[in-house]
Amino acid sequence: MARCDKELLLQIPVEGFMYPNEVELQWSVLIVLYPFLTGLVAGAFILASLERVFMVKAVKPTYRLALLTALAFLIVAPLPLQLHLGHPERSFEMYLTPHRSSAMAMFGFVYLWYLLAVLVVEIWLDYRRDIVVMSQCTTGWKRLVYRVLTLGSTNISERSLHIDERVGWLVTVIGIPSAFLLHGYVGFIFGSVKANPWWSSPLMPVVFLFSAMVSGIAIVMLLYMLMCRLRREPIDMDCVDTVAKYLFYTFIIDFSLEMLDLIHRIYEADESFRSLDFMVHTRLFLSQVVIQILLGTVLPILLIGVTQVVKLAAEQRKRIYVAAGCLTMIGIFAMRWNVVIGGQLFSKSFLGYTTYKMGFVAREGLLTAIVLTVLPFVILGVLVKLLPPWPEKKSAISSVAVAAYGAD
Amino acid sequence: MSITRRQLLILLPAAAVAWKSILAGTPETSPNYNMTEHWWGMLVDITKCIGCGSCVRACQMENQVPDGYFRTWVERYHVSDYDIENPKVDSPDGGKNGFPPATVSDGKNFFVPKMCNHCADSPCTQVCPVGATFVSPDGVVLVDQKYCLGCRYCVQACPYGCRFVDPKKKTAQKCTLCYHRITKGLTTACCENCPTGARQLADLKNPNDPIHEFLKTHAVQVLKPYLATRSKLFYNGLDGSVR
Amino acid sequence: MKAFKDAGHLFRLASVFLVGGVLFLAFRGVLVPRSFGQYGHYRGNAIKDTAALPISYAGHQVCESCHTDVLEVKSKGVHKGVACEACHGPLATHADDPASVQPTKLDTAVLCVRCHEANLAKPKNFPQVVSAEHSGGAPCETCHQPHSPAIVAVTGGSQ
Numbered sequence: 108m109a110r111c112d113k114e115l116l117l118q119i120p121v122e123g124f125m126y127p128n129e130v131e132l133q134w135s136v137l138i139v140l141y142p143f144l145t146g147l148v149a150g151a152f153i154l155a156s157l158e159r160v161f162m163v164k165a166v167k168p169t170y171r172l173a174l175l176t177a178l179a180f181l182i183v184a185p186l187p188l189q190l191h192l193g194h195p196e197r198s199f200e201m202y203l204t205p206h207r208s209s210a211m212a213m214f215g216f217v218y219l220w221y222l223l224a225v226l227v228v229e230i231w232l233d234y235r236r237d238i239v240v241m242s243q244c245t246t247g248w249k250r251l252v253y254r255v256l257t258l259g260s261t262n263i264s265e266r267s268l269h270i271d272e273r274v275g276w277l278v279t280v281i282g283i284p285s286a287f288l289l290h291g292y293v294g295f296i297f298g299s300v301k302a303n304p305w306w307s308s309p310l311m312p313v314v315f316l317f318s319a320m321v322s323g324i325a326i327v328m329l330l331y332m333l334m335c336r337l338r339r340e341p342i343d344m345d346c347v348d349t350v351a352k353y354l355f356y357t358f359i360i361d362f363s364l365e366m367l368d369l370i371h372r373i374y375e376a377d378e379s380f381r382s383l384d385f386m387v388h389t390r391l392f393l394s395q396v397v398i399q400i401l402l403g404t405v406l407p408i409l410l411i412g413v414t415q416v417v418k419l420a421a422e423q424r425k426r427i428y429v430a431a432g433c434l435t436m437i438g439i440f441a442m443r444w445n446v447v448i449g450g451q452l453f454s455k456s457f458l459g460y461t462t463y464k465m466g467f468v469a470r471e472g473l474l475t476a477i478v479l480t481v482l483p484f485v486i487l488g489v490l491v492k493l494l495p496p497w498p499e500k501k502s503a504i505s506s507v508a509v510a511a512y513g514a515d
Numbered sequence: 516m517s518i519t520r521r522q523l524l525i526l527l528p529a530a531a532v533a534w535k536s537i538l539a540g541t542p543e544t545s546p547n548y549n550m551t552e553h554w555w556g557m558l559v560d561i562t563k564c565i566g567c568g569s570c571v572r573a574c575q576m577e578n579q580v581p582d583g584y585f586r587t588w589v590e591r592y593h594v595s596d597y598d599i600e601n602p603k604v605d606s607p608d609g610g611k612n613g614f615p616p617a618t619v620s621d622g623k624n625f626f627v628p629k630m631c632n633h634c635a636d637s638p639c640t641q642v643c644p645v646g647a648t649f650v651s652p653d654g655v656v657l658v659d660q661k662y663c664l665g666c667r668y669c670v671q672a673c674p675y676g677c678r679f680v681d682p683k684k685k686t687a688q689k690c691t692l693c694y695h696r697i698t699k700g701l702t703t704a705c706c707e708n709c710p711t712g713a714r715q716l717a718d719l720k721n722p723n724d725p726i727h728e729f730l731k732t733h734a735v736q737v738l739k740p741y742l743a744t745r746s747k748l749f750y751n752g753l754d755g756s757v758r
Numbered sequence: 759m760k761a762f763k764d765a766g767h768l769f770r771l772a773s774v775f776l777v778g779g780v781l782f783l784a785f786r787g788v789l790v791p792r793s794f795g796q797y798g799h800y801r802g803n804a805i806k807d808t809a810a811l812p813i814s815y816a817g818h819q820v821c822e823s824c825h826t827d828v829l830e831v832k833s834k835g836v837h838k839g840v841a842c843e844a845c846h847g848p849l850a851t852h853a854d855d856p857a858s859v860q861p862t863k864l865d866t867a868v869l870c871v872r873c874h875e876a877n878l879a880k881p882k883n884f885p886q887v888v889s890a891e892h893s894g895g896a897p898c899e900t901c902h903q904p905h906s907p908a909i910v911a912v913t914g915g916s917q
Contacts, residue, residue: 112682113583124604126629126676127585133667133680193665193685200645200664202782203790206799211668212644223778228771235767258774260767267764274768301742302638302674455676456758458604550805565880567873569844576848577814591879613871617878624879649800659804662791695811704815708844710837710873711884 115464123459130461132451135471137187139447140479142293142315143440144184147483149290149316150323151177152226152282157353159279165349171496172334173327174230179487181222187479188214190470210296221289225282231256232275234494236263252493290319297446304379305450310368317361322439324354329432330487332425338497344421348414351428354435355411362404365442382457390452390460395445403438407431545699553653554720555692556747557706558729559628561754563713566591566626570705570714571611577693577704584679585609586690587630587705594756595622602756627757628714630705631656631677631690632738632746639669639678648687654719654747655692663687674739675746692716719747814848817841821853828905835906836885845869845904866898 119130155173157163189195205212231238239261242253291312297303298311328350335342372380387395410431414424448463466472566589574580574587589610593603607614610626617624633656640648640656647663650656658669663686670678670687678689693703697716701707706714717726729735729751736753737746750757762769796802821842822829832838843849845864852859876886893900901909 112581116583124590124606127588127606127609128670128679129676131679133670191666193667193680194663197645197662197664199789200647200662203786204646204794204799206643206646208641209644209668211642211666214644223775231771258767258770260770262764262766264764267767270765270768296668300638300642300672302672451671455674456604458602458758562881565873565884565886566877569872573815573844573848578811593879613873613875614877614879616876620878624877626879646794646799646801649798649804651805652797657804657808659801659807661807662801662804691808694805694808696813696815696817698809699813701813701815701817707815707817707841710840710844712839 119464120462121459122461123454124456125454125459125461126456129454132448132461132463134447134451135191135463136444136448136465136473136476137191137471137479139440139443140187140476141184142290142319142447143322143443144180144187144479144483145290145293146315146319146439146443147180147323147326148177148184148221148226149286150320150325151180151327152286152323153320154324154327154350154353156279156283156286159276160283163349163353165345166353168343168346168497169327169331169350171233171494172331172491173323174226174233175490175494175496176327176330176483176487177323178226178230179483179490181218181226182486183479183483185218186482187476190475190479210292210299213292217285217289217292221282221285225278225285229275229278229282230494232271232278235271236268237494239263249493287316291316297450302455303450304377305383305453306446308368310364311446314361314364314368317357317364318439318442320357321354321361321435324350324357325432325435325439328354328428329436332429334491340497342425344424347428348424351411351414351424351431354431355408355415358404358408358411358435362408365400365404379457382453386449386453386460390462391445391449394441395449399438399441399445402434403441407434407438410434548698550652552720553718554747555654555697556633556717556719556726556749557630557692557703558715558717558726558735558749558751560713560715561625561627561750561752563711564589564626564628565711565713566610566614567710568610568613569708569710570628571609573704573708574690575611577696578691580688581681581683584681584688586677586688587628589614590627590629591617591624592627592754592757593617593619593622593624594754595619599756602758604758623754625752625754627750627753628705629675629677629738630748631692632675632744632748633690633692635745635747636743638672638674638742638744642668642672644668651694655694655697656689657691657694658687658689660684660686674742674744717747717749813850815843816848816850816853818843821849824853824856831903831905835908837905837907866904870898870902870904 116131121130151173154166155170155177158166158170189198192198201212201215205215235257238253238256240263242250242257242261245253294312294315297306297315298308300306328347331350332342332347372383407430410427413419414427419427451461452463453460468474568589570587571585571589575582578586580586587609588606590604590606591610591614595603605614610628614626633650633654635650635654637650637656640650643649644666645662645664647659648656648669649659665680665685665687667680667687670680673689678687680686681688693701693705696703702716703714706716715725718724719726726749730749733751735749735751737749738753738757739746791801791803793802794800797805818841825842828842832840846861849859849861852861871889874886874889876888880886898904
């Protein structure tokens with residue numbers, strides 16, 4: 108963390124013994140935010156692929172929204188990393204000389220691959236007809252934007268759209284393991300550090316991935332319900348019921364994995380266990396036991412579980428989904444917090460603990476984290492305006508398209 | 516280190532040559548330094564360490580180490596007879612100005628100097644995303660100050676807590692084994708200033724280095740051997756309770 | 759070709775990626791430091807950069823090459839293994855140009871105590887005293903000559 112001189116160091120309360128260089132935390136709330144954001148990207152994409160590849164027709168209304176959500180969060184994702192680096196101007200070195208033994212070096216390429224070869228291509232292929240039509244219908248700077256996006260081709264014949272459909276399907280199929288890689292490698296960054304027993308685990312990439320899917324599904328569900336409200340459109344209950352069902356199943360798997368890790372730790376009780384156990388019971392109690400496990404995992408599972416077992420009216424189900432969705436988002440953020448911050452609160456000598464002093468108006472402070480969390484929603488707002496996700500707008504355009512290019 | 520007149524007559528010209536090469540605008544290495552002929556390590560003798568902190572002060576002055584951060588530090592252990600698993604450890608300001616008197620007399624007390632272990636299988640160089648930290652051909656783990664991004668992954672990956680990020684330069688820093696000195700025939704600043712000879716620079720490729728004899732005749736340990744870092748910081752008399 | 763008739767837009771997309779890829783490779787060729795990869799996955803010149811850092815401690819051999827009189831005294835006492843700069847501080851600048859830099863006079867009250875203050879953690883056979891009880895406030899050099907600390911004569915005054 109930046110600008111920490113000796114005076115500031117001395118202000119950090121230390122309990123027991125820490126190696127002198129360990130007192131100051133290395134990775135701040137921004138590094139908590141990064142896996143949270145890429146997790147949303149991966150999870151939203153997986154939800155989108157449910158419809159495209161696994162033919163779950165019920166979730167179609169969320170398809171385009173899920174893609175745009177993924178894009179909005181992916182655009183913001185590198186920002187917390189850049190703000191954290193001591194020398195962000197040197198970050199391009201990861202593209203020049205990536206060190207192949209380092210999981211972090213993969214970031215640049217996996218990110219670029221996922222952004223360009225998967226997400227942007229898939230969105231472009233799915234929206235291409237609308238882009239071409241809007242490049243004819245709109246005026247001013249918007250028209251210029253759409254014209255650039257067409258890449259100069261105005262071919263929206265049935266055959267070209269069919270080719271788009273097939274290629275898009277292929278891109279989605281490639282996109283699923285790419286999404287796993289995009290977020291799985293983050294888990295591996297932590298899971299492969301043998302020096303840190305809180306992180307070092309083969310389960311880490313898997314836990315990260317499943318919690319990412321949970322958060323991604325939850326946020327698309329919440330955004331869909333919110334946008335229907337804003338557009339004064341009825342919520343497609345079949346859609347949200349299906350999304351909630353998938354959220355439920357994914358959550359069960361995620362919870363099982365986290366419990367497996369916990370039980371394994373308690374059972375084996377290796378040399379780090381006493382120190383970590385004490386940390387969880389004291390410094391991490393609120394964020395881990397209360398927020399992550401009880402409020403953020405058990406409660407949402409129970410809430411959605413109720414809807415799976417008991418027949419409830421649509422209004423009641425909606426309320427439960429919103430509550431469960433919000434709790435899930437908080438819980439998954441808490442999970443990232445507990446991994447990143449928790450892993451730095453204890454000494455590698457297992458003899459002491461330090462404290463995380465989070466600034467507010469600082470380069471790596473809370474305000475920055477809040478701004479970076481809000482920013483994707485702002486970008487999503489712009490994307491939704493530029494590339495409207497929903498059929499009713501599409502039908503208005505379709506009639507123009509039919510007039511201009513002949514029948515579908 | 517007793518020195519006879521004869522030895523002095525041999526030493527003086529050698530010192531003069533070494534000094535001349537230093538004065539000649541601090542060249543990269545002395546002209547006849549060949550990296551492949553050396554494999555550097557260090558020996559720390561716990562039975563000799565008096566916790567005076569001379570090494571910590573010397574390192575800070577030689578390497579302009581920022582206050583509050585440490586390229587080397589000294590820990591004091593108090594291991595009581597009835598609770599060997601839980602030693603009491605302290606390191607006030609890294610031991611830079613010595614230690615206050617111990618208050619409890621039962622059990623054993625000793626000092627443990629710590630620094631970068633210059634691991635041959637170093638986990639910190641493994642995780643660097645751009646190749647800014649590396650093991651040199653002569654076995655010293657170094658950081659390229661012009662290339663480091665300051666991502667702090669190496670600091671996380673070091674099991675020994677020997678790395679930090681300079682608050683002004685914003686790059687990773689750690690003990691360089693005084694590379695700028697050892698390549699000119701000098702010893703490290705910490706070894707130079709250790710009054711009891713508890714710290715000794717070792718060149719494992721040099722057949723005349725006393726380390727070879729020492730390793731044959733003493734029980735020597737490294738920190739956290741189960742992590743298989745192939746540490747080259749050897750301790751004599753390291754108690755099992757040392758973390 | 760008939761198969762590619764309606765796929766023109768895909769070729770345009772592919773060419774955008776191709777151009778991007780070529781630009782990336784071009785940038786890479788220019789921006790990767792010349793000495794990178796010389797010895798391993800790092801900038802070879804980093805080794806030279808590190809080796810060229812300035813030196814602060816001259817090393818006892820250099821001190822002894824001029825101060826032979828001190829060496830004579832020291833080599834006979836128990837401080838023979840203590841380097842000059844361990845007490846006198848870094849003096850490479852003094853060795854470089856003796857007239858320009860004069861080492862400061864040391865305060866034994868701080869200096870000697872650092873090593874010799876009694877502490878349970880110090881090795882039992884190491885000479886250590888409780889300084890408050892040892893000399894009744896008299897400075898260490900009253901009885902001990904630092905270069906050869908064994909007491910041979912008490913230089914008058916109170917104990």
